[in-house]
Amino acid sequence: MNVLSVQQLGVSYGGVHALSDVSLEVGEGQLVGLIGPNGAGKTTFVDAVTGLVAARGRVELDGKDLTGRPPHVRARRGLARTFQSSELFEDLTVAENLQVTADPSTWWTALGETFGRRPSPNPAVPKALAALGLEDLADASAHELSQGRRKLVGVARALAARPRIICLDEPAAGLDTSESAELGRRLRTVADAGTALLLIDHDMSLVMGICDHVVVLEFGKVIASGTPAQVRTDPAVVTAYLGASTVQPATASDTSTGGSAKALTSTPETP
Amino acid sequence: MEQILLFAVLGLGQGALIAGIALGVVVTYRGSGIINLSTGAVAMASAYAFWALTTGFFGFTLPVGPALAGALAVALAVGVLTEVAVFKPLRTVSPLAKLAASLGILLTLQATVLLVFGVQPQQAPSILPADTVTILGVTTPSDRFVLAGLVVVIALVLGALYRWSRFGLATRAASENEQAALLAGLSPNSVSMANTLLAALVAGLLGVLAAPIVQVDSMTLPLQVVPALAAALFAGFTSLWIACTTGILIGVLQSIVYYLSTQSWFPTDNGNAMPGLQQLLVFALMVVALYVRGAGLPRRGELVEKRLPAVPLPERLLRPALMAATVAAAALIVLPFDFRQALTNSMIGMVIVLSYVVITGYVGQISVMQLALSGTAGFVLSHLSVGLGIPFPFSALGAMVLATLLGVAAGVSALRVRGVSLAVVTLAAALAMEQALFNNTSFGGTAGVSVPPPRLFGNDLGPKADFRGLDGNEPSPMFGFLVLAVTVALGLYVAHLRRTGLGRRMLAVRSNERAAAAAGVDVQAVKIAAFAISSFIASAAGTLYGYNFGSVSAARFTALAALGLIGFAYIGGITMVSGAVIAGLMSTEALLPHALDKWFGIKGTWALLFGGVSLIVTLIANPDGIAGAAHRRRTAKRARRTERAAAATGPPTDSASAVGSPEIRLGRTAADAKEVAP
Numbered sequence: 039m040n041v042l043s044v045q046q047l048g049v050s051y052g053g054v055h056a057l058s059d060v061s062l063e064v065g066e067g068q069l070v071g072l073i074g075p076n077g078a079g080k081t082t083f084v085d086a087v088t089g090l091v092a093a094r095g096r097v098e099l100d101g102k103d104l105t106g107r108p109p110h111v112r113a114r115r116g117l118a119r120t121f122q123s124s125e126l127f128e129d130l131t132v133a134e135n136l137q138v139t140a141d142p143s144t145w146w147t148a149l150g151e152t153f154g155r156r157p158s159p160n161p162a163v164p165k166a167l168a169a170l171g172l173e174d175l176a177d178a179s180a181h182e183l184s185q186g187r188r189k190l191v192g193v194a195r196a197l198a199a200r201p202r203i204i205c206l207d208e209p210a211a212g213l214d215t216s217e218s219a220e221l222g223r224r225l226r227t228v229a230d231a232g233t234a235l236l237l238i239d240h241d242m243s244l245v246m247g248i249c250d251h252v253v254v255l256e257f258g259k260v261i262a263s264g265t266p267a268q269v270r271t272d273p274a275v276v277t278a279y280l281g282a283s284t285v286q287p288a289t290a291s292d293t294s295t296g297g298s299a300k301a302l303t304s305t306p307e308t309p
Numbered sequence: 310m311e312q313i314l315l316f317a318v319l320g321l322g323q324g325a326l327i328a329g330i331a332l333g334v335v336v337t338y339r340g341s342g343i344i345n346l347s348t349g350a351v352a353m354a355s356a357y358a359f360w361a362l363t364t365g366f367f368g369f370t371l372p373v374g375p376a377l378a379g380a381l382a383v384a385l386a387v388g389v390l391t392e393v394a395v396f397k398p399l400r401t402v403s404p405l406a407k408l409a410a411s412l413g414i415l416l417t418l419q420a421t422v423l424l425v426f427g428v429q430p431q432q433a434p435s436i437l438p439a440d441t442v443t444i445l446g447v448t449t450p451s452d453r454f455v456l457a458g459l460v461v462v463i464a465l466v467l468g469a470l471y472r473w474s475r476f477g478l479a480t481r482a483a484s485e486n487e488q489a490a491l492l493a494g495l496s497p498n499s500v501s502m503a504n505t506l507l508a509a510l511v512a513g514l515l516g517v518l519a520a521p522i523v524q525v526d527s528m529t530l531p532l533q534v535v536p537a538l539a540a541a542l543f544a545g546f547t548s549l550w551i552a553c554t555t556g557i558l559i560g561v562l563q564s565i566v567y568y569l570s571t572q573s574w575f576p577t578d579n580g581n582a583m584p585g586l587q588q589l590l591v592f593a594l595m596v597v598a599l600y601v602r603g604a605g606l607p608r609r610g611e612l613v614e615k616r617l618p619a620v621p622l623p624e625r626l627l628r629p630a631l632m633a634a635t636v637a638a639a640a641l642i643v644l645p646f647d648f649r650q651a652l653t654n655s656m657i658g659m660v661i662v663l664s665y666v667v668i669t670g671y672v673g674q675i676s677v678m679q680l681a682l683s684g685t686a687g688f689v690l691s692h693l694s695v696g697l698g699i700p701f702p703f704s705a706l707g708a709m710v711l712a713t714l715l716g717v718a719a720g721v722s723a724l725r726v727r728g729v730s731l732a733v734v735t736l737a738a739a740l741a742m743e744q745a746l747f748n749n750t751s752f753g754g755t756a757g758v759s760v761p762p763p764r765l766f767g768n769d770l771g772p773k774a775d776f777r778g779l780d781g782n783e784p785s786p787m788f789g790f791l792v793l794a795v796t797v798a799l800g801l802y803v804a805h806l807r808r809t810g811l812g813r814r815m816l817a818v819r820s821n822e823r824a825a826a827a828a829g830v831d832v833q834a835v836k837i838a839a840f841a842i843s844s845f846i847a848s849a850a851g852t853l854y855g856y857n858f859g860s861v862s863a864a865r866f867t868a869l870a871a872l873g874l875i876g877f878a879y880i881g882g883i884t885m886v887s888g889a890v891i892a893g894l895m896s897t898e899a900l901l902p903h904a905l906d907k908w909f910g911i912k913g914t915w916a917l918l919f920g921g922v923s924l925i926v927t928l929i930a931n932p933d934g935i936a937g938a939a940h941r942r943r944t945a946k947r948a949r950r951t952e953r954a955a956a957a958t959g960p961p962t963d964s965a966s967a968v969g970s971p972e973i974r975l976g977r978t979a980a981d982a983k984e985v986a987p
Contacts, residue, residue: 088827113829125824127817129620138817139828141810148838151809152802199829 039101040065041234042087042117042203047095049079049086049258056082057093057258064203064236069229071245071266072238074255075278080238081122083255084205088112088119099202113139116202120195120209124188126180132191133176136163136198166198170224185212190221203234210241222248246270254278311447316568317561318449322522324560325456326352329515330537331544331556332464333508338546339471339484340504341396341497343407344729346736346872347414349534351387351509352516354418356525357426358383359517360433366426373436377517384513385506387418392505397498398929403617404729405675409879410928412872415531416921419869422527423914430526437518456518457557463511464553471549480504484547532868535740536563536591538733542598559594563587578749585745592741595734599726617673618933620816620884621940623804633890634797641789646782651903653772653789653857656796659893660850662878663803663886668843669875670884671812672836673819675732677871678719681742682844683851684866686712688747690855691758701763701770709848716844717837724833727822739868747863757862760855763791771856784857792853799846804886806842815839870897873917876924882934891935895920 042064049057057079064070072080086093089109097104097112104112113119118139127135140162141147151157167173170190175183183191189209196204206225210218218241226248229235239245245252246266254262254275262272269275333348359380362371371379395410402410437452471477483490483500491497516530523529536559544552569575570582577583637656641649664679690708693699699707719738723731747753762771769775770791772784806812814835817825822832855861877895882888895901897913905911931938 090823090827108831109823109826110829110831113827118829119827121824121827125821127820127824129617129816129820130813131622134813134816137810138813138825138830141813143810143814143830148809148811151811152806157810195828 040098041068041100042236043096043098043101044087045096045098047083047086047093047097049082049091049093055258057086059095060255060258060260062236062253062260064234066234067229067232068251069226069235069237069249071249071252072236072255073240073242073245073252077257078255079258080255081207082258084119084207084236084238087205088117113199113201116199117205118196118199118201118203119205120189120192120207122207122211124185124192126183126188126191126195128179128181130180131176132172132178132180132183132194133163133167135180135191135195136166139195139199140166160198162198162200166194169197169228170194171220186214186217189213193221193225197228197233201233203236204228205236205238207238208240209237210239210244218244219247311445312568313565314445314447315449316564318444318447318453320561320564321453321457321557322519322560323563324557325453325460326515326519326523326533327536327540327560328457328460328553328556329463329519330512330533331540331552332460332467332549333512334534334537334541335544335546335549335552336467336504336508336511338541339480340508341392341400341501342404342484342487343396343399343411344404344538344541344546344733345391345414345508346408346411346534347391347418347531348508348512349537350415350418350531351384351512352519352533353422353525353527353530354387354516355380355384355513356433356516356520356530357422357431357527360431360520360525361426363434364431377436380517381510381513384509384516387513388506388509389502391509392502395925395929396501396505400497400501402928402932405617405669405673405732406928406932408675408729408732409875410925412876413921413924413928415534416873416876416917416924418921419527419531420914420918420921424918426527428527430524433517433520433525435521437521453522456515456522459518460515460553460557463514464549467507467511468549476500476503528869532740535588535737535868536560536594539591539595539598539737542595542602542730542733545602559591562590566590578751581750583745584748585741585743588737588741588744592734592737595737599730599734617819618670618882618884618937620670620807621937621944623807623886626801626804629887630797630801634793637793638790641786641793645780646784647907648900648903649786649789650784651898651900653784653792654903655893655896655899655901656789656792657850657853657857657893658874658877658896658899659796659889660792660799660853661847661874662881662889662892662896663799664843664847664850665875665878665883666803666886666889667806667815667846668839669878670888671807671815671819672839674727674836674839675729675735675875676720676723676840676843677732677736677868677875678739678742679716679843679847680866680871680874681739681747681868682712682716682847683854684747684753684861684863685715685742686848686851687760687855687861687866688753688758690852691760691861692752694761695759701765705763705852708852709845712848712851713841713844716847717841720837720840720844724836736868736872739871743863743867747866753861753863757858757860759860760858762859763788763856772859788856792857795849795853799849800886800889803846803889811835811838873897873920876920880920880923880927880934882936882938884933885936885940887939888934888936 040063044060044062047057047060060083072083074080082091085091087097089107089112099115099117104115127138137160140160147157167176170193172190172194175187180191189212193206193209210221213221222244225235225237237245237249249266252264252266252269253260254269256278261274261278262269330348330352334345337343337345337348359376361367362376362379363373391414395414399407399410435452437455440451441448442451471480479495479500482493483495483497487497537556540552540555540559543555566586570586575582637652640652644652661680661683668674668676668679686708689711690704693707694704723734726734762769762773764770770787772788774785774787776785776787814830817828817830818832818835826832854865874896877892880895881892893899902913902916905916927934
């Protein structure tokens, strides 16, 4: 059964259709990539799925309807996410950042803690830190971390909630090539352990290298979907990335799209 | 009908003053992104200056022209000082810190005026024509029309200035996006300076001209900023035109309400008209404005990320708490009666500041109405124990539960309002409660309602108990012990809260509501919990106030007193329990002001001045407050000590401390090793 099933999702800002009828499915332990040029609606898609933006359509997690639920309810049901700008809780340490998502937050536990009951340390926190290789940073303050580290802590924070699926919004932006490859290996491990992942990124070698399935968005619509190999050769995708109807070597050398074009055509190393 | 028209025209004067201050608020906000609570105080300062210059207060009398120039010069000087000494150094701090800084200016100005001119309200001479005009058969004074017309002209001129001049373009650019404006070669500092001066000039001019109509005094004039803030909220802190018209309309409405309250059908309170309806009107208007315009203020793309003061995790709780409790208990017995009273007052002050630690320190929301909740609890306590005869622990608990419910209700209705808007609307609420509830003699009253002493199992725990300490005078240390027990219990609870899951969720909400929601935190539930805890603590303080003096009086729970307490809380360190302790020691009639008065003859007004100035200094030099700075020093010292120890015993093995860059750490360890080696 699919962990996440999104049907006919649509978001409009005034007359602008940021997303129109996007459908997408992520299975258990699957790593699905969501790519597209800047402004294609990838972050809007994640915002709509997690409930931060009002949207039309239907979102299901493990077959249960989440439509109309507020963000924190979706998160507690097992729909975690990271943010493009990491959005850590600056006043807390790294471990405390993870505890916020890991610990149950019922009135009952709050009351128990008020009267001095010490909850047993949550094993999900060290596990999530270890999964991202952040054990050394547990007691560091979130605001003293570098940008790359903040991204990793964001992923660890999502993982600490033991979610069914994590939507990763550009986790590799700001990482160098080797760090990015390292992140890819760690994400693949997380997915293989059973947590489904939806990965948004511009690093094509990362996306093409680790994803089981790739969905391509352009102007808020799905233009292609399939295995990395299928998507890489899809004419619609090539057009979207290169901005021309026919692929000429000259177009590929265009400075603004050259990077992605190269990334698209290069053979990714398998993890 | 004619009477209503007359009162509407009379209200134009007040309206013009409100509109002038509202224009000042909007202009300052556009120029520097600061909601300047001291705009009304600027009007007060120049009104006093004008009064003093024309009536020979300084030993000489000036004609109207030079006196007006002098008064405006005072307003401009205040503007320059504000900008250079406060706004410029605080350009990059959080909006809440900026608001607190403007509160510091308000307190400083008020204290200065009190020290120079005394508490007596003055009747300023009018410089507007005193003749009348007749409209629709009603004879009305013409100066009201002149004033209202003048404000409209000022609004039009300012509007034209912003629309067509290069200065206006620069201001609009800076208020849209400070960073981009800076990159385009505009200096946010000079833009802000020009706008602050304009605002001071407008507020000062209206202060001088409207003072004869509203009376010159140091209590009501600074608080005219509250209706002005209502007008500014309607204007979205952007539109001069809306701010001006709404300001005038508020004045007119208040005047009509005043007229209606003189009618025989109007509800009365012991023979007088119901008090506080004008303040309730302003509060209601603010609520409407927030619903109409949305709770958010226009955002600015600002230069630096803004962080609120840090909230360190308390390591040890019991040991410092026990030590402080022992010292305080001994002091209660040993100290002479006046210092014993001051210590008791300090501890009650600590409790009320603890409520700010929760709501402002942990959750980042400024709620000015917490002190008003204390007052509510005090008055309810009196009614429960005197009126219904309920005995001690139950009467106090009942009062606390009722006031907490009120606080939670206010919190629930303000869930969508956050940050600076919440501070503004709760300020209006505090003022409305002060005027409409506490000054209403069937509930409260300025004369005070009595509270019987707390008795438990036949033992008097109140200030008149038999056990009298070493000097044998009242108040009894017994009551001090009761207050101490409550203070220590609540202090421990608030410190412990930081270590619980709820405390972490509060801080998560404080740093980022969106991310907190996406992390599974129910933001609204956390806020309601915070309001409930904070209101409960504030109500506990209120019942202690009642027992402390054997009566509850409206004068202790004014909006200005609430603003002063927030100031003290910031100075002490609003995010820590130790900060609340420091703030309590500084609060009204507490140990520090009492000692200053007793030993050096420094009166309370000087303490107010000291409070205002040190609030500004704290915000600029040390935003974490005294307690935060002390904590930072301790942590740094401990880190140095561990490093020394590590350097002495060999290479550090504790990888968790290797947060910063390893090169720096190794370098310092090497240097330390060199120091230790010989």
